[in-house]
Amino acid sequence: MSDDLRGILLEQVERLLSDRAGPDLLRANERGEWPEALWAEAEALGLPTAMAPEDKGGAGLGWDDAAALWHVLGRHASPLPLGESMVASALLAAGGIAPRPGLLGLAVGKEPVAWGRRAAAVVMVSGGTVLLQPGPATTQGRAPYSREPADRAAPGVPAQEGRLPEGFGPDAALLAGALLNAARIAGALEAVLDMTVEYANTRKQFGRPIGGFQAVQQLLARCAGEVAAAAVAVAHAGRAADRHGLAGAEFEIASAKVVAGEAAGTAAAIVHQVHAAIGFTDEHPLHLFTRRMWEWRDAHGAERHWARRIGAKALERGGGNLWADLTSR
Numbered sequence: 001m002s003d004d005l006r007g008i009l010l011e012q013v014e015r016l017l018s019d020r021a022g023p024d025l026l027r028a029n030e031r032g033e034w035p036e037a038l039w040a041e042a043e044a045l046g047l048p049t050a051m052a053p054e055d056k057g058g059a060g061l062g063w064d065d066a067a068a069l070w071h072v073l074g075r076h077a078s079p080l081p082l083g084e085s086m087v088a089s090a091l092l093a094a095g096g097i098a099p100r101p102g103l104l105g106l107a108v109g110k111e112p113v114a115w116g117r118r119a120a121a122v123v124m125v126s127g128g129t130v131l132l133q134p135g136p137a138t139t140q141g142r143a144p145y146s147r148e149p150a151d152r153a154a155p156g157v158p159a160q161e162g163r164l165p166e167g168f169g170p171d172a173a174l175l176a177g178a179l180l181n182a183a184r185i186a187g188a189l190e191a192v193l194d195m196t197v198e199y200a201n202t203r204k205q206f207g208r209p210i211g212g213f214q215a216v217q218q219l220l221a222r223c224a225g226e227v228a229a230a231a232v233a234v235a236h237a238g239r240a241a242d243r244h245g246l247a248g249a250e251f252e253i254a255s256a257k258v259v260a261g262e263a264a265g266t267a268a269a270i271v272h273q274v275h276a277a278i279g280f281t282d283e284h285p286l287h288l289f290t291r292r293m294w295e296w297r298d299a300h301g302a303e304r305h306w307a308r309r310i311g312a313k314a315l316e317r318g319g320g321n322l323w324a325d326l327t328s329r
Contacts (some may be wrong), residue, residue, distance in 0.1 A: 006065055010072055016041055017076040023285040029079035030147040034118055039103070042082055049099045051090035056098045058089060063176075063246075066090075067183045067238030071231070074187025074296075077289050079148070081105070081114035083180040088123035091172060095130035095162025105135060107153045108173045108300055113137045116151030121159070125173040131158040145295040167245025175246045177300035179237055179253050182260040185296050186230040188289045189260075189267050193227050195286060196220065196271040216274060223270045226263035233259040240329070251313065251329060254306035261303040264293040 020038045029035060042048060051066055052058025061069070070083045081103065088104035102120030105113040113122055116137025124131050139152035164172055197220060200211030210216050237256035240249035268290040272279045279286035297303075314322055 006068065009065070010068060012045060013047070013069055013072045016045070017072065017078055021076045021078055023288055025079050026077055026285075026288045029149075032149055034115070035079050039080055042080060043101075047082055048085040048104065049089040051086045052093035052099050056093045058093065058099070061086075062238075063179065063241035063249075064235070064238035067179060067234055067241075070180050070183035071187040071190075071234065074184030074189075074292075075191045077188055077191070077292050083184065084114050084177075087173070087176040087180060091123055091125060091130045091164070091168070091176070092132060092162070094168055094172075095164050097130065097132055097160050097162045100132075103135075105137060105151075105153065106173065106177065107133075107137075108177050111299060112141055112143070112150035113153050114143075115149050116140075116153055117149060122153045123173075124153070125164065125168075125170070128164050128168070128170045128172075130162050130164055130172075132160040133158050143295050145291045145298075147291075148295075165245075167247055169245075169247030169250075171250075172246050174300055175241075175250060175253050178257040178306065179234070179241065181296035181299050182230070182237065182253070182256040183234045185260040185264050185293050186227070186234045188293045188296075189227040189230055189263055192267060192271045192286060192289050192293075193220070193223050195289075196223070196274050200274055210274070219270045219274060223267045226267045230256075230260040230263040251310060251325075254301075254310050257301060257306045258303045258310070261297040264297045268293060 020041065025035055025038065046059060049058045050061040053060045066086060073083055084106035085104045088106045089099035092099050100121050103115065103118050105116045105119030105122040107113050107122050107124040113119065116122060116135070117140050119135035119137060121135045122133045122137055124133065133153065133156055137151035137153040139154065141150050141152065142148065143150040169175070197211070200216055200220065201209050203210050211220070233256040237249060237252040240252035271286060272290065275286055278284050317325060
């Protein structure tokens with residue numbers, strides 16, 4: 001996608017979420033209220049199937065462009081399972097299956113399906129084969145941190161199945177999910193940093209804004225560094241996935257998930273420290289973002305999972321190849 005078209009797409013998504021999403025909708029989501037109007041507008045823009053090629057009803061969005069879009073979703077802590085539906089449609093299309101209309105749930109291993117109760121179908125990958133299973137998911141539940149609907153898909157006979165190309169690999173759904181959540185974390189990190197800088201410049205203590213104290217400035221500077229590191233790692237992973245395919249970009253995606261996950265832990269501690277107790281109150285929006293960052297941090301492999309995979313690959317290649325492998329990426 002050209003830079004101009006990408007800018008237009010991201011601007012549309014930004015405007016949609018700025019106008020329609022917000023803390024009230026996030027709280028409604030936690031009560032199990034489906035954001036019908038917001039989803040309808042996302043469908044009207046063609047977003048759920050945007051990663052499918054044009055001949056299968058999509059826009060042919062690549063992983064780099066998708067990661068940028070997911071970054072915007074994270075910046076608004078979007079209540080829509082839009083990223084999951086985009087990944088599901090991309091996997092279906094890669095397997096030669098035209099995506100269905102409506103919400104497509106994404107099942108990865110034993111992890112729950114976001115808003116699976118509303119899914120028209122659930123998509124999963126098994127051994128390099130993409131499976132389309134009739135929805136909705138049957139066992140309802142809630143995510144532990146975000147409190148949003150997260151349901152279990154009961155195994156059954158798939159309605160359709162297709163073989164994924166070699167570049168996707170048997171872990172395609174896991175890798176795509178890791179990139180999705182790293183991008184959402186990176187976006188949410190931007191939002192909580194902006195929120196905290198604004199608070200520090202308005203909250204006064206001892207006659208001046210707390211942002212004027214060096215200790216607070218140091219905390220915010222450290223937080224800004226974490227935000228920047230996560231954004232760069234995600235952007236690099238998206239570009240690598242476009243160049244090498246999901247399987248070929250495992251190192252970059254794993255690194256992005258590790259960097260974003262660690263940044264989420266560090267930044268959440270800092271922004272809540274600066275906000276003090278008010279950040280945990282029901283009426284304040286900060287915890288709506290940090291709780292979702294914790295959710296995305298664990299989903300599709302936490303830092304330990306991906307760090308082990310990076311280490312295992314490095315050991316497999318041998319110490320003599322380590323520097324060359326790093327610099328060639």
